Amino acid sequence: MLAxxxxxxxxxAAACRGEAVxxxxxxxxxxxxxxxxxxxxxxxDQLSDLTAVDxxxxxxxxxxxxxxxxxxxxxxxxxxxxxxxDDPTVPTATSVWRSALWAERETWDMFGIRFTGHPDxxxxxxxxxxxxxxxRKDYPLMKRQPLVPERDPITRxxxxxxxx
Amino acid sequence: xxxxxxxxxxxxxxxxxxxxxxxxxxxxxxxPASHGTVKFNLRLDGExxxxxDVEIGYLHRGFEKMCEQGTWNxxxxxxxxxxxxxxxxxxxxxALAVEKLAGVEVPERCQYIRVIAGEISRIxxxxxxxxxxxxxLGAISxxxxxxxxxxxxxxxxxxxxxxxxxxxxxxxxxxxxxxxADMAERTAVALRNVRRVLADCDRLLSRNRIFVxxxxxxxxxxxxxxxxxxxxxxxxxxxxxxxxxxKAEPYLVYDRMDFDVPTGTTGDNYDRFxxxxxxxxxxxxxxxxxxxxxxxxxxxxxxxxWVLPPKREVYGSIEGLMNHxxxxxxxxxxxxxxxxxxxxxxxxxxxxxxxxxxxxxPYRVRVxxxxxxxxxxxxxxxxxxxxxxxxxxxxxxxxIGGECDH
Numbered sequence: 405m406l407a408x409x410x411x412x413x414x415x416x417a418a419a420c421r422g423e424a425v426x427x428x429x430x431x432x433x434x435x436x437x438x439x440x441x442x443x444x445x446x447x448x449d450q451l452s453d454l455t456a457v458d459x460x461x462x463x464x465x466x467x468x469x470x471x472x473x474x475x476x477x478x479x480x481x482x483x484x485x486x487x488x489x490d491d492p493t494v495p496t497a498t499s500v501w502r503s504a505l506w507a508e509r510e511t512w513d514m515f516g517i518r519f520t521g522h523p524d525x526x527x528x529x530x531x532x533x534x535x536x537x538x539x540r541k542d543y544p545l546m547k548r549q550p551l552v553p554e555r556d557p558i559t560r561x562x563x564x565x566x567x568x
Numbered sequence: 569x570x571x572x573x574x575x576x577x578x579x580x581x582x583x584x585x586x587x588x589x590x591x592x593x594x595x596x597x598x599x600p601a602s603h604g605t606v607k608f609n610l611r612l613d614g615e616x617x618x619x620x621d622v623e624i625g626y627l628h629r630g631f632e633k634m635c636e637q638g639t640w641n642x643x644x645x646x647x648x649x650x651x652x653x654x655x656x657x658x659x660x661x662x663a664l665a666v667e668k669l670a671g672v673e674v675p676e677r678c679q680y681i682r683v684i685a686g687e688i689s690r691i692x693x694x695x696x697x698x699x700x701x702x703x704x705l706g707a708i709s710x711x712x713x714x715x716x717x718x719x720x721x722x723x724x725x726x727x728x729x730x731x732x733x734x735x736x737x738x739x740x741x742x743x744x745x746x747x748x749a750d751m752a753e754r755t756a757v758a759l760r761n762v763r764r765v766l767a768d769c770d771r772l773l774s775r776n777r778i779f780v781x782x783x784x785x786x787x788x789x790x791x792x793x794x795x796x797x798x799x800x801x802x803x804x805x806x807x808x809x810x811x812x813x814x815k816a817e818p819y820l821v822y823d824r825m826d827f828d829v830p831t832g833t834t835g836d837n838y839d840r841f842x843x844x845x846x847x848x849x850x851x852x853x854x855x856x857x858x859x860x861x862x863x864x865x866x867x868x869x870x871x872x873x874w875v876l877p878p879k880r881e882v883y884g885s886i887e888g889l890m891n892h893x894x895x896x897x898x899x900x901x902x903x904x905x906x907x908x909x910x911x912x913x914x915x916x917x918x919x920x921x922x923x924x925x926x927x928x929x930p931y932r933v934r935v936x937x938x939x940x941x942x943x944x945x946x947x948x949x950x951x952x953x954x955x956x957x958x959x960x961x962x963x964x965x966x967x968i969g970g971e972c973d974h
Contacts, residue, residue, distance in 0.1 A: 421669065449796070455921060458932075471919065471936070475809060475811050503797050507941075514632075
């Protein structure tokens, strides 16, 4: 199955306990992900999960991790996209799988990785006024958040905001 | 008609066109008919839902961040509190993921115990979901009958683990204690009672006119969309896709069990209800087979790198004391690497993605909560429906706040 995956970089398989993993360059990611879904023998029709890992002190610092599963073929693949600290952006996968809609919002919320092209990239678990991204390794555990001014729910009931 | 001076003209009373105005309503976060703190920002045209924005995060407790602070064994109590309707399934799922990362194979008896405990938990999960679904539609008796059935199973869970809800039963490399000696008799009694209640509820609900009218055809989602939205478990099986992790990638001893995967056809709320109903009977079949097959033997690996020594040795020998100290203070040194392990939770695929850097603490713990993706798809299921359908559809997604918001 791995031989069909259209990428050049392979990952050290020993650390993954035999699971199929590939590393994809960020610029290549949209094309590769679409191919993974549409290739008749790969047919990864479901994005099981999307998250990130913060390897603080390593360059590039972040890795965005896609857990793919093919319901029709019953196989799994993990795709990892390295993301540098100074430009934490990744092209969105929302046009390929809809489950990326919320998963990317959560990854933005928790890690501050922006998904370019996402239609509605808001925080999801935290509130809009939250400062920082809590799952980053340099987020202080005991950090206090500032008080949020009261918001009138009648005049602004539908805050569909895009955060800076 | 002459108008008295100063009288209000009729135009002051009449809105331009009251039916054309879209009204924004916030439903929740603590709505009496939504079990779970979640807010629906609805835009209604009359009673029809034009748009809905689902707001979650009210029960966010930083599960993933907390897990990075302790040892691997410290994570098990947190895993309980993800899906508190079926804590044992989370426990088993997390244990399997850590054991794959550590390269530990648990003894056969332990695998059977985990299957039995997990399936009991799956029934309690489904009973909670269906009982509440009936309750919210006014069938309060049926709801309480199901909660009564859940009590029989909670008694079993209590006999096995010592707790009803916060079980913390699994550990890296095994389970905490063995099944009680009279497990077979207790289970036979409990399952007989559960079957009796389920038969009652089946007669009360499955062909009940009100119930069927409120459930059938509501909240339907197509097969392709369901897969694309990342739906798994009963939500996906209701659309006719027989995807069950226990069959697709058998773990523990599920490959030795004879059970069916019930599926629906239309993917609506009624099919979800019936799939869950049928799954409870399958789970009872699994429990009975597992109890018949279960071998004798140890319940945890005998390896001091992973499993705490018995208390007798901790207090009675220096080796046991040091072993205990190292495991508690430094944690189990799981080799560096990463795994993603999927198990079948109550609501669907419960996945754990773990990264270890070789120290005694997890570097990254990620849970894939099944109902998170169900909630993501909820907006699509509701658009164009009536506002009353929010309750049934939300109930059948069976959002568990602890799991969805981690």
